[in-house]
Amino acid sequence: MKGFSHFMSGVAVASFCPWSIDAALQGNPLFFILGGACGILPDTLDFKVYRFFYDHDVYVTPDPGHLDPQYIADEIARAVNLAYDDKRYIRLKLVSVRLGADFWQQYIVNFDNEKLEVTVKFGPVVNTGQVPVEGTENRFPQVARATIKCKVIQTYDAALKVDIFDGPTIGLAQRPDGGLDVDFLPWHREWSHSLTVGLMLGVVFAFIAGLFFGNWTVGWQGLVTIALCYGVHVVEDQLGHMGSNIFYPLTKHRTPGLHWMHSGDGLPNFLTVWGACLLIFWNLYRAIPDPTYTFGFIHLMMVGLVVPGLIMGGFHWLFTRRDRAAARGDDADDEWNDMKAASG
């Protein structure tokens, strides 16, 4: 899920703790800040700290001045063959190609296990919003190929797309059948996305509050808030593909997710944020001793979520019904099919 969804989920979880609302009504925003911050913290640790210290065995660094897909294919094949020959875990870094302040050259990597090849093709130039720049789609029609010594199994996405900001890291792990598994972003959700780490952070907070400020009440309340809000991030990420290393250091690997959604999907992210807002609203309402207006939870959900959702959905259906009919007739709409067509 996106950062804001985790953030708001953390705030929503904090609003379930009675001390958060009591403190807030006395002008103390601490527990809500802790809720939001811990909701987003696992990703902050990974994306803003840990990835800069994560070392790689092979760096694929395309030259923006001389774009050569064959170089990329050869380097990826070298990494695969290294993992196969040395029988060890290889960390491969695919560096992005920046063409200007807001422009990036996309490239797509795919493993063809039937032909034992890695193929690379340059896609369109995209802006930082990952929107393709018109007229750049077919600047490089050729597909580069390089031979690999074993099968490489991808569990995350059919094709690896490299475009904006930092390119991805992939880990090449040994399989019992002699092939290799692709770990997408092995530095991500390695240790940070774990319920135990959240708990440990809470304990640290509690000791700081207790020992240095002499306030053990705030300490245990903070412990519970941090552990729960950090934990909700881990739980939410289990709904996606990649999963999390839930009980690190007791568990060593990520438990695969439920594959219910992709982290960037618009609707689930929005529903999470909006749902969190409604839950916060409900908890604040429950804390009013003698409310002027009275309403139930179902009423709130109907007015705040179901009715507007149905109206929006209806309009969306109305406006896109023709596009959907056209899309159904087109079964070659992804980049990789595009690539095969170009190579054909």
Add this chain to the structure above:
Amino acid sequence: MSTFLIVLISVSAGTVLSSLLACLPGLHVYNVMGAMVLGILALEGSNWAVPVLVYLPAMTGMIVGWSMLNTIPAVLLGTPDESAMFTVMPGQKYLMAGRGYEGTMITALGGLAGAFFLVLVVAPLAPRYLPVSQEVLRGHMHWVLWIIITFIIMSEWPKGGNRGPAGWAKFYDAWKTLLMGIATFLLSGLLGFIILTRSPVSHEVAFQNIMPAFVGLFAIPWCLLNMISAANVPKQRITKSIEVDGDVILRSVWSGGLGGGLASYLPIVTGGVGGLLAGHATAQRDERIFIMGQGVSKFVYYVGAFMLMFVPGLYLTRGGGAWMIKTLYSPIGVSDYYLVLGCIAIAAAISYLMISPLARGTLWLIDRFNYRHVSSFALIIIVVMVLGVTGWIGLFIALVGTGIGLLPVLYGSRRLNCLGILLLPIACNMSGFGEAITAWLRLT
């Protein structure tokens, strides 16, 4: 003359006036309204007293016209106010691709969609539901501000650290922008504490005391950047139609309405912050939705905040326009509400019709004169305006603001961090420890 005609003429005049003023870079409608309020107050009790039915529709028209038309300087001249800041980057991309007119019209269409959303969807529901939410959220606004601050700081993406071996050097390269973002936020906050606690601006123009700082933080850095780095603007195409469909408008209203709605309802949260939160919440990637959504957001932010003051049972004062009107008039009953809604609808229609000719005129200017010269001219207008309204001390504040506002430009961090100027002092005050900080800073 009938009441209807008086209102119609007033709202039309206000809209046309502010639509023209909106094309002047750096000038905020609230500066003009502030001067008008002083004039109206001075005339009170005399034979020339201005009736409510004249100034209320006129000022409604001014806010509507400005929120729609300030797209022109934001997109075509690169001099945004804070609420239009997000429109500038994609808007300037349109400009550099020869599609500045299209970018402007897409944003304006967003404004018109925002008007429909506000008048036809929000307005009928507001008297029923907003008083409820006001009761529930009473006493909680301070922590809402704090979590917004937390998210603004925590969500900034490190721009550097993309190449090279792992280690501290890479970490530092990435954190340069983040640290500069935090520094910008804190410095802006410090400036905010000074201005809000012990403003050096003369008390006669006290309602303008934040203006020079805002101009310095947001508008002047853009002008300077344009003057230093602007390439020649390519020949602009005037398109007869724009490529949007019902779904793009729907999704723009969804995302922009949410952002503008948050900004208009929550205290101190501005259009830029609302846009940031809505952008993260709705995860829209289509550039057209982004630009049109900003048009919606800007309209809902300015006009929606003003409208809240008239919602029966709520009467919530949000935004500079409402605070100024409040010094003249306190709304009562539904008739004022309907009056304002009618004025919003008329003003939105007039201002939308004005945007095309005014955008063409501005493009003609850009085409005729060098973009760098246009930016220099914009900068001169801004400086003269600051000097004229707030004097030399205001210009000094603008200069300090410019220094802070240039940090994100130079280091590639988020310009929204400049909003620390309002967010930090107000959040501290609302949580009850603002005074301790001002005492520590020796301001009180």
